[in-house]
Amino acid sequence: MRIAVLSDIHGNIHALESVEKDLRERNVDRIFCLGDIINFGAHPKAVLDWVKTNCDIVIKGENDIFVADPGEVVLSNPFAIKAADWTYDQLDSGDFEYINSLENFYEEPEFILTHDEPSIPGTYHFLTSLRDARETFTCFDNLFCLYGHTHLQILFVKEQDGTVRAEKVDSYRFNGSQQFLISAGSVGQPRDKDPRAGYLIIDTEDRLIQFRRIEYDVEKAASDILNAGLPEVFAHILKMRKG
Incomplete structure (x- = not known):
């Protein structure tokens, strides 16, 4: 089975259409x-x-929650708050009902899904360090724990002997004795200075984890942000490049 994992789309339809x-x-x-x-x-x-x-x-992530029901979560970033006010006006009551119906955690035998810190969903901690990964691996027995929020593509591997390491690779072939903690990256707002949309594919039959990066019309997405009157910072982030 091939499973695609998308996170942090952040209203970027241009990136999403290319990923689709x-x-x-x-x-x-x-x-x-x-x-x-x-x-x-x-x-x-x-x-x-x-x-x-x-x-x-x-x-659901904290931005979804804040737009639909701001009393449930606190955002401290003034640009995110301004964008949320604008976003609220673009949606209807059915959209808010849908968002409010979503959970912030999901589990099945092989997978745990969460938006942020997997061990305590709702803390909105950015899990990026090996130290944090070691602690989080103690909290689940599933083969895969998948999370977002970091806007980065990160792969942590736990071996049968308990050793935990980070793998900086685009693809990884796994065996049945390992566990994985994976940040899927961001479709709509990558933060690694690679402007391409990012998402994840897990092939459970071929035992392959693959981080995908997809080109899309970044300039159009940034222009739409500016034309809507949203904070310029979200347009600038889209165009950030390494070097």
Whole structure:
């Protein structure tokens, strides 16, 4: 089975449409969405509708919660708050009901899905360090724990002897004695200075983990943000490059 894992789309329909095309070419069987579907980008309604229609499992992130019911979560970033006010006006009561119906955690025998810190969902801790990974591995027995929120693609591997390491690779072939803690990256707002949309594919039959990066019209996405009157910072982030 091929499972696609999308996270942190952030209202970027241009990135999502390019990812959708890649998904069709990869013949995926299931699609998981790890939250932060909306906010920051200029097309929250279109992105939310796509997620409703196409994703098999959907959990919510703090930006989704803040837009639909700001009393449930605190955002301290003034740009995120301004964007959330604008995003709220683009959605309707049915959208808010849908977001509020989502959980922030999902589990099945092989997978745990969460938006942020897997050991305590809702803390919105950025799990990026090997030290944090070692602690988090003690909290689950599933083969895969998948999370978002970092806007980075990160792979931690735990061997049968308890050794934990980070793998800086685009793809990784696994065996049945390992466990994995994986940050899927961001479709709509990558933060690694690679402007391409990022997502994850796990092939359980071929035992392959693959981080995907997809080109899309970054300039159009940034222009739409500026034309909507959203904070310029979210347009600038899209165009950041290494070097």
